[in-house]
Amino acid sequence: MLLSMRDDEGLGRITLAQVAQEAGVSISTVSKVLNGRRDVATPTRVKVERILDENAYRRTTRAAREAPLIELVFHELESVWALELIRGVEKVAKASGASVVLTESGTRHAPGPEWIEGVLRRRPRGVVLVFSSLPSEVKQQLLSRTIPFVVIDPAGDPDPDVPSVGSANWNGGLAATRHLVQLGHRRIGIITGPEDMLCSLARLDGYRSALSMAGLPADPELVRYGDFHVEGGRERAAELLDLDDPPTAIFAGSDLQALGVLEAARLRDLRVPHDLSVVGYDDVPLARWSSPPLTTVHQPLRQMAEGAAQMLMRLRSEEPVATRVELATSLVVRESTAECRQGR
Amino acid sequence: MLLSMRDDEGLGRITLAQVAQEAGVSISTVSKVLNGRRDVATPTRVKVERILDENAYRRTTRAAREAPLIELVFHELESVWALELIRGVEKVAKASGASVVLTESGTRHAPGPEWIEGVLRRRPRGVVLVFSSLPSEVKQQLLSRTIPFVVIDPAGDPDPDVPSVGSANWNGGLAATRHLVQLGHRRIGIITGPEDMLCSLARLDGYRSALSMAGLPADPELVRYGDFHVEGGRERAAELLDLDDPPTAIFAGSDLQALGVLEAARLRDLRVPHDLSVVGYDDVPLARWSSPPLTTVHQPLRQMAEGAAQMLMRLRSEEPVATRVELATSLVVRESTAECRQGR
Incomplete structure (x- = not known):
């Protein structure tokens, strides 16, 4: 479309x-x-x-009075992703002589009414929303002022009528699990994200397909849902490692969850990757800084943000754009994965 | 003053x-x-x-036409600090109904001429600069438009005539080292920041004073200058751990450097804190997420940013403000430090 x-x-x-x-x-x-x-x-x-x-x-007189601003809206600035996304939008803004106005909406779903008033007064070149959806009333207000908007939606569940940028979650889950299978692991655990997010389900399906392609059974005991945070990763990993027949490898659904897995392993005197292989997801900077550095699925957050900002520019020049762009994910092999030692 | x-x-x-x-x-x-x-x-x-x-x-007509914007300028958005500082400024801005305009100056020292033109056009309520200094010409331009400005300067080397917020680096170095002394460590290494930054020197002096107060010699071999990044921390730690008489504890001048120390220890099969105690500095979120979680010196980055933004508000209402505010640092004990095992 x-x-x-x-x-x-x-x-x-x-x-x-x-x-x-x-x-x-x-x-x-x-x-x-x-x-x-x-x-x-x-x-x-x-x-x-x-x-x-x-x-x-x-409105047809946009160019005359608009301000060289791009609005960037987060519902919360808590995540380790935020900085990567800011940098991507900032890069495109700077190249076009614009500045970035940052708003934290504070609510899960959409920025509040003060925000839209501010936007209408500021007359920015466009709006990039992270993870948020827009009430139809706000959409109408932006449309009538000819202010384009794009959603960065790594969760994979965007409004169908809003242009959005995401990444290939299913392929990411597949690549992470295949890597572990190729290292000889047979009991592979997964801690995916929350059960109500499409990206969690897509990554889990990628994991299942990789197992099935390798002729391995998918043991439901080895599947856990996390919260994308360190603490949840640690707790779910503790459950997996304390099983009678624990996994030799864990695919954590985010780098933060993978850090939690490392801590659960340390508390059990398991060395990573010698005793346990761990794969993260996202490839945020801390994946490189972890000890050992994390093997992880690279989600191109900065490019997703650049892509969203560039999409704004194309909407401004009234070029037709695809409503949904998914960028590729790719496996980055570092030091948290190793060959399975049989009969551990 | x-x-x-x-x-x-x-x-x-x-x-x-x-x-x-x-x-x-x-x-x-x-x-x-x-x-x-x-x-x-x-x-x-x-x-x-x-x-x-x-x-x-x-200009005396400020209130009439100014925009509810606070400008926040970084020379680079690379650092793990950036998000904490953004959140602090965002919080104060939101409370006063303003939005934050984010600029990455790209140069070490000051934002470029396009930036100041943009600021004059936007007429913000004020400007918060991180780490940057302002050319006197730009200062004059802001002063004549009655646009107040404040510098967040954790490096401890601000212009004397510009209001700035920092934190107590000497005390931080003292607290970190005292903690290690109290745990019975006698050979304590330090990896401070770059030699040309006042904050590095202040932390090093705090370290030396703590040793001296405990009657311990300061072995110059145990003092290294880092770059505040993971890689540099790993390299300097490798040097320290490969000494004939290596330290039993290392005070790293930043959390990122501490992560590098953890990796250097792992590569030598040293367990933290069992074989080596490590103290970080900053207490950015990843200090909590590290494995083991880092004992570190808390630098109140978010409060420093809030303080800077609040200082702007006071300057706007023409209250006199202190030109330099230093917030207290404090030690946060987590799991990367333990009692020294004698005769290791």
Whole structure:
């Protein structure tokens, strides 16, 4: 599916004057609403927004007054991913002479109303959202001001009508597990992400397919769901390592979970990779810094962010863009995996 | 020393009209220069800036048109600190209804000319710089537009005339070393930061004082200068551990260097903390996630960033502020340190 900012241009013929007339207000009031100004009474603003929406109004004077800003919205800045994503967007912004405005929405799903008002006032070149979805009302507000938006969605579950960038989770799970199979491991545990995220399920399916292709059974006892954090990784690994027939290798669904596996192994006097092989996921900088350095699945976070920002630029120039781009993942072999020692 | 935006208010009496007259241009041209507009010829802009500077012009109409933005400038977004600092500034910005504009200057010392033009156009509430110094010309431009600025300077070497926030490096070095002395260690190595940074020297002096207070000699062979990165920590630790009489404990000048020490120990089959105690510095999130979790000196990065942003707010309301604030550091004991085993 291809999408362009002009998708519905056939409808976008209403003028500011017509909106004003229909709403029974002055053109300057409509203009204030378009620019997110606060000095318009709420009922008036709601009415004007509704008319803009119903008539699929599209501002056509974008270039004249927009600010060289790209908005980047996180729901939380906690994750080790955040910096990689910021750097990717910052790089594209800088190359185009723009600055990045950073917002932490604080809520899981979408930035709040103060945020959208601020965006309308600032008139940025575009909006990149990380992991967030946009309420349809906010989408409409951005569309009518001709402010393009793209979602970076590593979780693999984007709105179908919003352009988004993700990565190939199933292939990542497959590559991690194949690597362990090739090292001679037969009992391979997995700690994937939360059960309600598509990326967790895709990685788990990749793991199962790799086992099945190697003619190995998938023992349900060896499958755990984690929370993508260190603590959860440590707890799930402890469960796996304390089984009567423990795994000789664990595929952790994130680098943070892999760090938790390393700690669970250390507490049991198991040496990695000598006694236990561990594969992470993400390849954030700390994967290189871990002791031993982690074999992991590289998720190209910075390129995903660059891709999202470049997608904005293409939307601005009204080129058609794909609504969903998935970048490839790849296995990075470091020192946390080794050949299985038979009969351990 | 106390500093206020009104320090030189006695001088700040020149009007826009007088500047225009002296420069031989229109008031609107002076106004364009003040707002960072590009449609003014460079010689004219330079002349107007010079007159503004010589007369210590101060804009008095700040509140009217400024944007609810706080500028945050890094010279590079590489460091594990960056996210902590961003979150601190973001928190204060959000509480005051402002958004954060993030810039990576790319150069070690100061943001470039495009940056200052952008700032003048955006008219932010203030500027927080990380590690950077400001050329005096840029300082003057910000002062004349009444845009306050504060430097977060964990390196401990700020310009004396710029408000800055740092932390107590000497005390941190003292606390880390005392902890190791109390655990019975007598041969304690240190990998401090680069030789040309004041924070490295302060931490080293804290180390020396702790040894001296315990009546222990400071063996110059046990002192190394690092680069604050993992790789350098690993290399310096390798040198220390390969000495004829190696240390039983190493105080690494940063958490990243401490991770390098862990890896050097692992490669020599030394268990931490059983065979070697390790103390980090900074207490960034990965210190908790390391295996074993790092005993480290907590540098309150997020609070330093909050402090800097709050300092901006005080400068805006023309309260006098201290030019230099140092926040306390504190030792966090986790699992990378243990009692010295005599006669190892």
